[in-house]
Amino acid sequence: MPWNLDSDRPIFQQIIDKVQTDILSGHYAPGDKLPSVRDLAMMAAVNPNTMQKALTELERIGLVYTQRTSGRFITEDVSMIELLKERKAKELIDTYLEGMQRIGYNRQTAAEALMKNNADEHVND
Amino acid sequence: MLGKLIKHEFRSTYKTMLVIYIMTIVTTLGCCFFGIRQFYSYSWSLAENETLRRIQSILGITFTIAYVVIVIALVLLTYILMCERFYKSMYSEQGYLTHTLPVSPLSNLNARLITSLIWLFVSGIILLISILLIAISLDPQAFWEDLRLFSYSAFDGGCVYSTGYHFPVFLLILLLFILVAGANALLLVFAALSLGQLANLHKLRAAVGFGVAFAFLEQFAATMVMVRIVDKVVDDFRQNVPHFDTSWALSIEQTGHLARVTFQTTFWSMFSIFAVFAAIYYVICAVIVKKHVNLE
Amino acid sequence: MSTLVECTGLSKKYGKVTALQDVNLRIESGHIIGLLGPNGSGKTTLIKILNGLLTPSSGTVLVKGKPIGIDSKKVISYLPDHTYLNMNQRVSDIITFFKTFYEDFDERRAYDMLAKLGINPKDRLKSMSKGTKEKVQLILVMSRRADLYILDEPIAGVDPAARDYILNVILTNYDASASIIISTHLITDIENVLDEVLFIQNGQIRLTSSVDAIREEQGKSVDALFREVFRC
Numbered sequence: 001m002p003w004n005l006d007s008d009r010p011i012f013q014q015i016i017d018k019v020q021t022d023i024l025s026g027h028y029a030p031g032d033k034l035p036s037v038r039d040l041a042m043m044a045a046v047n048p049n050t051m052q053k054a055l056t057e058l059e060r061i062g063l064v065y066t067q068r069t070s071g072r073f074i075t076e077d078v079s080m081i082e083l084l085k086e087r088k089a090k091e092l093i094d095t096y097l098e099g100m101q102r103i104g105y106n107r108q109t110a111a112e113a114l115m116k117n118n119a120d121e122h123v124n125d
Numbered sequence: 126m127l128g129k130l131i132k133h134e135f136r137s138t139y140k141t142m143l144v145i146y147i148m149t150i151v152t153t154l155g156c157c158f159f160g161i162r163q164f165y166s167y168s169w170s171l172a173e174n175e176t177l178r179r180i181q182s183i184l185g186i187t188f189t190i191a192y193v194v195i196v197i198a199l200v201l202l203t204y205i206l207m208c209e210r211f212y213k214s215m216y217s218e219q220g221y222l223t224h225t226l227p228v229s230p231l232s233n234l235n236a237r238l239i240t241s242l243i244w245l246f247v248s249g250i251i252l253l254i255s256i257l258l259i260a261i262s263l264d265p266q267a268f269w270e271d272l273r274l275f276s277y278s279a280f281d282g283g284c285v286y287s288t289g290y291h292f293p294v295f296l297l298i299l300l301l302f303i304l305v306a307g308a309n310a311l312l313l314v315f316a317a318l319s320l321g322q323l324a325n326l327h328k329l330r331a332a333v334g335f336g337v338a339f340a341f342l343e344q345f346a347a348t349m350v351m352v353r354i355v356d357k358v359v360d361d362f363r364q365n366v367p368h369f370d371t372s373w374a375l376s377i378e379q380t381g382h383l384a385r386v387t388f389q390t391t392f393w394s395m396f397s398i399f400a401v402f403a404a405i406y407y408v409i410c411a412v413i414v415k416k417h418v419n420l421e
Numbered sequence: 422m423s424t425l426v427e428c429t430g431l432s433k434k435y436g437k438v439t440a441l442q443d444v445n446l447r448i449e450s451g452h453i454i455g456l457l458g459p460n461g462s463g464k465t466t467l468i469k470i471l472n473g474l475l476t477p478s479s480g481t482v483l484v485k486g487k488p489i490g491i492d493s494k495k496v497i498s499y500l501p502d503h504t505y506l507n508m509n510q511r512v513s514d515i516i517t518f519f520k521t522f523y524e525d526f527d528e529r530r531a532y533d534m535l536a537k538l539g540i541n542p543k544d545r546l547k548s549m550s551k552g553t554k555e556k557v558q559l560i561l562v563m564s565r566r567a568d569l570y571i572l573d574e575p576i577a578g579v580d581p582a583a584r585d586y587i588l589n590v591i592l593t594n595y596d597a598s599a600s601i602i603i604s605t606h607l608i609t610d611i612e613n614v615l616d617e618v619l620f621i622q623n624g625q626i627r628l629t630s631s632v633d634a635i636r637e638e639q640g641k642s643v644d645a646l647f648r649e650v651f652r653c
Contacts, residue, residue, distance in 0.1 A: 005613060007609070007612070007641075007642035007644065007645070008636060008640055008641050008642050008645070009636055009640075010633040010636040010637045011613055011632065011633055011636070012633055038592075041592055042589065042592050042593065044613075045585070045588055045589075045592070045613055045614060046613045046614060047453050047613070047614050047615060047616040047632075048592070048595060048597065049451065049452065049453075049616045050613075050616055050632075050633065053633075126522075129521055129522065133518060133521065136514075137507070137510075213507075214507075218501075218503045218504065218505045219505060219506070219507055220474075220505075221474070221499075221501040221503065221505035222505050222506065224472075224473065224474055225472050225473065225474065225494055225497075225499050226494065226522050227491045227492075227494040227495040227522065227523070228491065228522070229490075229491060416476045417476070418474055418475075420469075420474060421503075
């Protein structure tokens with residue numbers, strides 16, 4: 001099953017996002033070995049060069065490291081992953097707030113709505 | 126690479142040719158046993174019984190008809206099959222493969238020409254053998270007697286007398302002639318097909334047009350040359366027999382001379398016409414396969 | 422990275438009709454390139470010239486520094502937009518043929534791919550469905566270890582499953598030292614596997630760019646850009 005990629009953002013950025021999400025969601029644990037570029041490209045149904053570029057970028061920001069002989073691994077630096085998590089969370093919150101503000105909420109009421117929704121869900125459970 | 130191409134051509138054609146040859150051999154043998162001989166000699170029959178005799182006569186007629194068809198079709202069919210294969214492999218969609226192989230365009234052309242020529246030749250030989258077999262079956266004694274007489278005259282100066290060549294040399298130039306004539310016939314169609322495929326529509330119709338034009342030109346050239354030959358033979362005759370009048374009988378010397386001059390001029394003129402036209406057709410094919418392949 | 426193909430001032434005229442006009446083009450190794458353009462834009466003419474099936478009216482083409490000929494045909498593996506094999510042949514016969522004439526043909530690769538698809542190599546092509554025939558042709562072409570693969574409309578008229586299979590075969594057999602040119606007018610379907618695109622229109626190259634550059638700079642997909650450039 002090819003990865004779900006948008007058609008208007010650069011593919012390599014979407015790959016980076018996807019790998020980051022996979023790390024945060026626990027699909028990849030710290031220190032896990034990544035599949036080869038070719039296999040990843042096949043899984044995603046994208047150009048191997050693009051995959052290579054994305055992995056190089058992930059390496060540059062420190063989420064992934066290469067061992068010369070045995071391949072690519074997810075970083076074992078848990079603080080890095082925490083940092084990434086915070087940043088991702090902030091991005092998502094910003095998006096949420098932006099959307100809420102557009103329909104007339106402010107930060108306060110938006111937060112309340114969120115909590116209430118949360119409570120409702122618990123009741124439903 | 127030419128060798129590999131020729132090998133591949135044979136691999137793609139031998140099954141069809143084998144079927145044709147086996148059919149020829151079967152009808153020939155059938156004809157030898159049941160066919161023509163029956164008409165030739167009423168007394169000859171395998172069967173005493175009336176029903177068997179009837180079956181035999183039906184077989185005989187069937188084989189005879191089949192044989193006539195085969196004799197006419199064998200070489201012609203080979204020729205048609207070879208031309209069809211040339212067109213398909215060079216100019217139909219299969220041309221996409223043929224012309225992107227890492228071989229020179231001329232190798233592609235030569236491989237098809239050589240293979241077709243060899244099959245035509247083999248068909249000719251099989252036809253000859255088949256006719257000889259029929260001849261033997263008709264009357265073995267007469268056949269061997271005729272063969273003996275023929276070899277006498279062939280090796281005993283008869284050949285030199287009437288053609289100017291010793292028998293082995295005569296066979297050799299005859300072989301050469303057959304090859305040139307075969308190449309001419311094949312290349313005429315190859316060139317017509319090559320020119321025809323230049324058209325964007327109705328490629329085959331255009332090819333037929335070119336073929337007819339070539340055949341006409343060749344015929345025209347042959348006629349022109351023949352007229353010259355007759356003149357030449359007459360001139361030669363006048364020079365050698367200055368005071369000829371119809372009451373004279375020609376000496377053996379003179380008859381022989383006349384025969385030799387007629388044979389040699391005719392033979393070599395036809396040979397040259399075939400060779401020249403074959404060369405022209407070849408150049409046309411070569412230029413087109415090199416630069417002007419026009420696949421759909 | 423090295424230059425695989427270099428076209429300089431390439432033109433092709435059919436009588437008065439100009440199919441290609443002054444095309445200058447350089448293709449490096451290690452890329453999957455989309456040759457994109459509407460029907461009749463000159464894609465197939467360019468491809469036929471690269472494969473030696475047409476002679477250009479003017480200009481030069483060099484493949485690995487050599488003119489089109491035996492040397493270029495040795496290193497280019499070409500999938501035409503037609504079925505082009507002799508339908509009477511068995512698949513195994515065609516494999517033997519390819520092995521005989523192409524030094525870079527990898528027989529095992531071909532048989533492996535056929536086995537994965539459940540195609541019996543002893544079957545004749547004419548007994549197969551259109552889709553299977555096309556797959557066999559793709560397998561043959563991709564089983565060569567060529568420097569340049571040229572695939573003319575490989576996904577035109579195939580169902581989505583077959584398209585995924587085709588893209589999979591292309592990606593599996595792609596070798597970083599080779600390049601692949603894929604001509605198509607169905608861009609969305611293959612956009613993700615391309616890294617470069619060539620837009621061709623009326624016989625001229627309109628645009629050469631990388632897919633990500635188009636998305637980054639224009640904020641739109643190649644397909645959207647294509648629709649914009651070639652708007653009727």
